[in-house]
Amino acid sequence: MSQRSNLRLFVLGALMVSLVLTLLGRLFYLQVLTGEEYKVAAVNNTVREVVEPAVRGLILDQAGRPLVSNRTSLVITVDKLELERAPEGADAVIERLGGILDIPAEGIADRLKPCGTEGAKPPPVCWNGSPYQPVPIAQDVDPQIALSIMEQGQRYPGVDARLDAIREYPAPFDVNAAHLLGYLGPVTETQLEEQGPTTAFDRLRRTDVVGRSGLEAYYDEEIRGKPGVTTLAVDTAGRVTGTLEEFAPEPGDYLVSSLDAHLQSVVEEQLVAAVQRAQRQGYPGDSGAAVVVDVKTGRILAMASYPTYDPSIWVGGVTQKQFDKLMESGSLASNATQGLFAPGSTYKVISTIAAGKEGFNLNGSYDCPSRVKLGTQVFRNYESAAYGDISLARALEVSCNTVFYGIADKMWERAGGDDAGREAADPIAEAARQLGLGEATGIDLPVESVGRIASRDFKAENWELKRDTWCKNAVEGYPETRKTDPELADYFTALDQENCADGFRWREGDALNASIGQGDTAVTPLQMAMVYSAIANGGTLYEPRMVKAIMSADGEVVKEIPPIVANEITGSRAKQSIRFLQRTLPGVTTDGSGRSPFAGFPLNQIPVASKTGSAQVTGDKVSTSWFASYAPADDPQYAVVMMVTQGGTGSKTSGPSVRKIYEALFGVKGSDVDPRRSVLVDGKPSRDLPVIRDDGTPVIPLGKDSGLPEARETITARGDEGGG
């Protein structure tokens, strides 16, 4: 046979080999490389799941009072697909539904639009669940109305009523704690993607709600529980051919918080009082925060932020109007953990520790002039007071800036002055870092701000980041501003020329500002509370914790969360400095800037260590009022920090409220101290965990300590009478 025929046959054979290899390759890809995906698809095809949602775990305070619980609610849902098939059109049905439920039809329409589609409002108003899932449009509907909707099925196609377990806020003592407790929302697309393809019965489903902020989010997995799932096998026609698996629902675990509802309510009240005090002085007093920490464990006993909002507005989804209001008021973020503020003079404790470590004589005498001049800049004391030669302790008591300027100036010179590099010694920044500033505290909440420490490092980093803009502006000379205000343009240009040329340099002025907590330093009130806790307990920096235990719904302890040490201040000089502060700070309250708010307070029985701060903020006309403290100074238990932005001085605005908090903690009335009067049930944070009855209800303190209306109290306490 011809060569040509042989060659053609050979090519045909080769073609067949490649066809077989193609099939094998594709088979390998489908089955081995991507098989898992298809397994999930096959399962989705052949099984139907009947899901009974798990009851979400409660969040209790340290005494067992429920901060977040559940209740059932009659919910009206709309199946969008069915609604759209309505012969008279979806709009007519929505209009009718709005009428009978007495809510605007527009709101219902907005709620039904899937997020991301044209004309949809931003979440949480739009629907971010599955399009195949009924959308809840009204909560707590009157059973009569629900019944009449159900009876007229044809007039309301796709509309259904069901009983949902929803979150409830019993609010003992009218406590708010919105930022701490958080809220729920539909599971996000990202969470579903992160989960990957899985068929596990306790996976997240599109219909699930999950914690979206606060404790609800941080401990979501623990309190979510496991849904009851019955997996049915079905054939192509959807006929049930058998039961494959059955899982009973498991209720979520309970969180036992270290918060005390009674104390929290006092702190919230006192924060508002401080804000009002600022406003009475004619200051804006626009925001604030307060934190109470157990200094021996780092547990948070109370934490408040102003402004706040009603946590129950999230239940069942907020309306656009509510959401806009929330965003506008700036109340969604917690100032205690997310707000960043200049610490002002409360930072001097850090400068003191740095001074001690650097060998400055803590018992020496330092000059306190009314001002320090540096080139054209003048650095002053508060109200330009001059005290002459005073001790360092006295400098803290009266909050003398110029003493700390002097110390910082010496440190700056020692490090090499203007020519020192980025790596040169920066003792104050170093002490701040050791006390946890510029870093996340590690609190068990999903978000917190890190803050920053004014330092050589920060300045160099910042310069690298902004150099290009500065240099560009320096060359261009602000042509826009120049048209209207050539003088200002000149000023800006000169500033940027300087910044462009050597904005990385840690100038003498920077060092001076940093020593009194001004300049670039920014902290969260929580960070400052942890600093004062560490001073109080002799140098242990704890990670703040909101939850002390996780318990099962039937009362077993699942996990106790021990105090976590973030850092330990070591070194004899540093320890000495802390002891020096412990000796000195009570003097601030008795003889210094903290004296006036504590006038008449039984300091002989409950000595209070404190430090005031009135931080200047660029752009604000009024200083940020800080009052940082701990007590009793001779056996520290609690650290209390409060601040109000544009609130005036620490002692006038925040101080009186801090005093009230101590009065509540220790049971102070006039000059009389009686622990039985304390807002804490046993006069101190409970060591024991609350008792949870078999039916899942927690045992709560009775009478005035319950903080709940009598009706609710008897319901939750009923098991107690039966001897449970």
Add this chain to the structure above:
Amino acid sequence: MASMFPTKSSDAVMAPSRDRGGGYWRDLDWILIIAALGASLMGSVLVWSASRADLASESDPQSYLKRHLINLGVALVLGIIASRINYRWLRAYTPVVYIASMVLLLVPFVPGLGVTIAGARAWIDVPLGLTIQPSEFAKVSVILMMAALLSERRDREDEPSAQDVLLALLVAAIPTAIILVQNDTGTVLILAAVSLSIIAVAGVRTRWLVGLIGGAVLGVLAAIQFGLLQEYQVDRLTSFINPDEDVSASAYNANQARIAIGGGGLDGYGLFEGPQTQGNFVPVNESDFVFTVAGEELGFIGSTLLLLLLAVILWRAIWIAWKADDLYGRLVATGVAAWLAFQMFENVGMTLGIMPITGIPLPFVSAGGTSMMATWIALGLLQTVRLHSLAVLRSQV
């Protein structure tokens, strides 16, 4: 490649022992038979698994399996008969076979006799509730007829004359046209591939070959362009490109098939355990989509084994073509090899989502009597070619 085309001197299997002489049973290509039987056996089990669920509620859940085994038995007998046909006789009577099968191909158009299945009017109703698909036999007869025509060399020239090629094309064109009218797109594609393979191996000038391939491609494009194909045919041909976006029936089939195969993973769910198979999610999985059963229940390991068995059949067919004594034998074997290869690729390829969905069975594996009989007859013809080649070889010694 080396093992597929060994040199003559080292060809121990092909060259029979000269001292002992040949014999029908001794000379048969047993590797081919064992591979084909292996594939058929796997096919029977897969068909059983696929049909069990459909028939669970009926009186005899094994009825499909029984019918399948009966078909296999009949097919084996036909294959043996084909393998015993005298070579010269076969060639002489090829025109008769061809004309007969063309007539048979027209029968489905006769009202009362024709049956339409899955959009294709390609079946003949016969008693006992059976159906015959004459296009399967047409493939065999086209192969025989083209081989006969193209191996006829009037002036001992080295390549077929233009007249022979045109005649061979006509031989292929007649059944192709009929089958196209019957809406059996898959078979048309197979016939085109088979014809091109035979013409190529027959040794036609390369220019003509290129022209033919180009013409075929243009023809398909023109058919789509000018609406000669029904819309659903175009859909079928294009839906495999984007199966996830298409919700038409054929895209549904393609998706379900891929879910079944992909879900099988490395080692499969085990026989009778595939959720897609047992839940009847994949359509016609006892015939056209039978490979999904292998994929889902036997996994990558089992379906690779099945593909390898089929690959062995292809290898033996090409080898027989390579060793054929004359051009006629080579072209017959080439035609059978090309038929089985392209049909297998198209069928498995469509279940894997790399080929369009067409209604053709997987040779040796799918349920379907006519297809099974035609393929076993083709195997018998391969044996005939081999037996003849060995006999000639022996006589030359």
